[in-house]
Amino acid sequence: xxxxxxxxxxxxxxxxxxxxxxxxxxxxxxxxxxxxxxxxxxxxxxxxxxxxxxxxxxxxxxxxxxxxxxxxxxxxxxxxxxxxxxxxxxxxxxxxxxxxxxxxxxxxxxxxxxxxxxxxxxxxxxxxxxxxxxxxxxxxxxxxxxxxxxxxxxxxxxxxxxxxxxxxxxxxxxxxxxxxxxxxxxxxxxxxxxxxxxxxxxxxxxxxxxxxxxxxxxxxxxxxxxxxxxxxxxxxxxxxxxxxxxxxxxxxxxxxxxxxxxxxxxxxxxxxxxxxxxxxxxxxxxxxxxxxxxxxxxxxxxxxxxxxxx
Amino acid sequence: xxxxxxxxxxxxxxxxxxxxxxxxxxxxxxxxxxxxxxxxxxxxxxxxxxxxxxxxxxxxxxxxxxxxxxxxxxxxxxxxxxxxxxxxxxxxxxxxxxxxxxxxxxxxxxxxxxxxxxxxxxxxxxxxxxxxxxxxxxxxxxxxxxxxxxxxxxxxxxxxxxxxxxxxxxxxxxxxxxxxxxxxxxxxxxxxxxxxxxxxxxxxxxxxxxxxxxxxxxxxxxxxxxxxxxxxxx
Numbered sequence: 001x002x003x004x005x006x007x008x009x010x011x012x013x014x015x016x017x018x019x020x021x022x023x024x025x026x027x028x029x030x031x032x033x034x035x036x037x038x039x040x041x042x043x044x045x046x047x048x049x050x051x052x053x054x055x056x057x058x059x060x061x062x063x064x065x066x067x068x069x070x071x072x073x074x075x076x077x078x079x080x081x082x083x084x085x086x087x088x089x090x091x092x093x094x095x096x097x098x099x100x101x102x103x104x105x106x107x108x109x110x111x112x113x114x115x116x117x118x119x120x121x122x123x124x125x126x127x128x129x130x131x132x133x134x135x136x137x138x139x140x141x142x143x144x145x146x147x148x149x150x151x152x153x154x155x156x157x158x159x160x161x162x163x164x165x166x167x168x169x170x171x172x173x174x175x176x177x178x179x180x181x182x183x184x185x186x187x188x189x190x191x192x193x194x195x196x197x198x199x200x201x202x203x204x205x206x207x208x209x210x211x212x213x214x215x216x217x218x219x220x221x222x223x224x225x226x227x228x229x230x231x232x233x234x235x236x237x238x239x240x241x242x243x244x245x246x247x248x249x250x251x252x253x254x255x256x257x258x259x260x261x262x263x264x265x266x267x268x269x270x271x272x273x274x275x276x277x278x279x280x281x282x283x284x285x286x287x288x289x290x291x292x293x294x295x296x297x298x299x300x301x302x303x304x305x306x307x308x309x310x
Numbered sequence: 311x312x313x314x315x316x317x318x319x320x321x322x323x324x325x326x327x328x329x330x331x332x333x334x335x336x337x338x339x340x341x342x343x344x345x346x347x348x349x350x351x352x353x354x355x356x357x358x359x360x361x362x363x364x365x366x367x368x369x370x371x372x373x374x375x376x377x378x379x380x381x382x383x384x385x386x387x388x389x390x391x392x393x394x395x396x397x398x399x400x401x402x403x404x405x406x407x408x409x410x411x412x413x414x415x416x417x418x419x420x421x422x423x424x425x426x427x428x429x430x431x432x433x434x435x436x437x438x439x440x441x442x443x444x445x446x447x448x449x450x451x452x453x454x455x456x457x458x459x460x461x462x463x464x465x466x467x468x469x470x471x472x473x474x475x476x477x478x479x480x481x482x483x484x485x486x487x488x489x490x491x492x493x494x495x496x497x498x499x500x501x502x503x504x505x506x507x508x509x510x511x512x513x514x515x516x517x518x519x520x521x522x523x524x525x526x527x528x529x530x531x532x533x534x535x536x537x538x539x540x541x542x543x544x
Contacts, residue, residue, distance in 0.1 A: 022514070022515075023509075023513065023514060024513055025512060025513035025514075025515075029509070029511040029512045029513045029530070030511070030513065032511070033392075033511075045513075045515070051524075053518075053520075053524070053525050054515060054518060054525065056520075056543065058506065059506065059515070059516040059517075059518065060352075060506050060507075060508050060514075060516040062350055062351050062352060062375075064349070065348070065349055065351070066351065067351050067352065067508070069508075069514075069516060071514070071515050071516055071518075074515045074518055074525055226351055227348065255348065275351065277509065277513070278351065278352055278353075278508040278509045278514060279348065279351050279352070279353075281342070281392050281509065281510075281511065
């Protein structure tokens with residue numbers, strides 16, 4: 001069997017297939033369809049300090065080979081997650097990643113502190129806890145915070161520094177393709193002590209209903225994901241992986257084992273699968289199988305052989 | 311993968327699809343269907359019209375790219391089904407009315423079979439379809455073309471009312487249910503909501519519904535909701 005494992009800041013991933021935030025809930029729903037412990041990891045639905053209702057109106061629209069979403073970070077809030085969802089994660093044998101969003105700097109910091117405190121208590125009790133925080137400074141669908149932090153490096157730096165100080169947990173920072181300079185942003189994250197960067201979040205896009213003469217989305221713009229964005233994502237992962245020495249978590253339009261291999265060859269340590277979960281509800285289990293088969297067929301014994309080879 | 315048994319055009323733009331296989335499901339639940347590869351990206355949610363020994367049936371209205379592809383299916387073609395998903399209509403006792411508007415009659419046929427002897431009201435804006443299939447299952451069948459089917463229903467004379475149809479009809483049914491209370495006889499009104507979905511299983515949150523107790527998911531908490539729980543914003 002080819003070795004598909006990878007490690008980021010001491011967190012073990014049995015394979016590089018991690019389910020992307022916002023597309024996998026907290027895993028329970030997909031857990032009814034297949035054994036989600038097969039996966040390398042799960043990045044849960046983006047969480048904010050307090051519960052969020054998300055955006056009104058149309059929240060999804062299909063585009064050519066992609067989709068626009070305007071969910072707007074609907075989530076139950078961190079405390080509800082820790083109380084109601086984490087016990088399910090405890091039962092899983094996969095890397096557990098919390099995606100942390102926020103409206104303001106104190107929100108991010110308090111959120112990280114809550115997660116850290118919970119992890120400390122669980123460690124004392126000998127129970128599994130959150131393995132990693134993925135700091136989301138790049139959600140394009142919330143009016144305050146979110147992407148406002150993710151576009152300009154100095155604004156992002158303030159958040160990364162504050163959250164880094166608030167938690168000892170391994171920290172990945174999720175970057176936006178809408179950043180002014182994504183490689184510079186990644187270098188800043190490394191300098192501020194982030195353990196990894198993950199990219200890319202959705203690309204800001206738009207759809208106009210020509211009969212109504214207005215955007216289909218209440219927020220005008222929405223986040224584009226799916227195969228349509230894969231070439232852009234791959235280029236950015238390649239660019240960033242060659243500029244930083246911390247691991248890169250690559251994502252954007254992955255729907256096959258060859259897509260995964262492309263991202264690994266561009267320099268990603270692990271990858272995330274997002275929109276494909278909607279195209280194929282069993283995406284996780286089918287990709288795990290396909291990747292093994294592909295590596296076997298291509299005589300790749302370990303992902304380390306090909307990582308960053310391009 | 312499943313095999314298409316038949317895909318009959320009923321009236322302009324409305325089709326009756328029968329798929330072979332051992333499929334389950336309760337009244338009001340739905341399946342996510344796709345008959346294509348990568349694009350369109352998303353599968354399409356279709357409510358169960360009927361489940362029987364040799365397969366499962368759906369009614370659908372051609373509204374876009376996905377349903378256009380469905381319309382081209384012929385017997386023997388392959389189609390992918392995931393489900394059944396969602397919480398459907400409850401099993402109830404007492405006097406029941408089933409009210410369907412247009413393609414909203416789709417899930418009510420299964421209800422009519424399960425709750426035989428209900429009063430059935432079917433409303434259509436232009437052409438009626440499938441009405442004769444409902445007739446033997448109904449205590450009384452009322453069909454209306456071009457009018458407002460809700461005007462034909464006395465809400466105070468039922469214990470339970472199941473409604474599926476366009477958004478304005480659902481909202482009007484909610485109001486009629488509340489108004490029935492002033493007469494002292496308030497039926498329990500259940501609405502089957504149609505909403506855009508991406509995953510169909512409660513993970514993506516694109517089908518969120520505003521309810522009195524907060525945001526609920528049309529796919530996993532619904533598509534059937536007690537009318538008084540739903541907050542209609544428009």
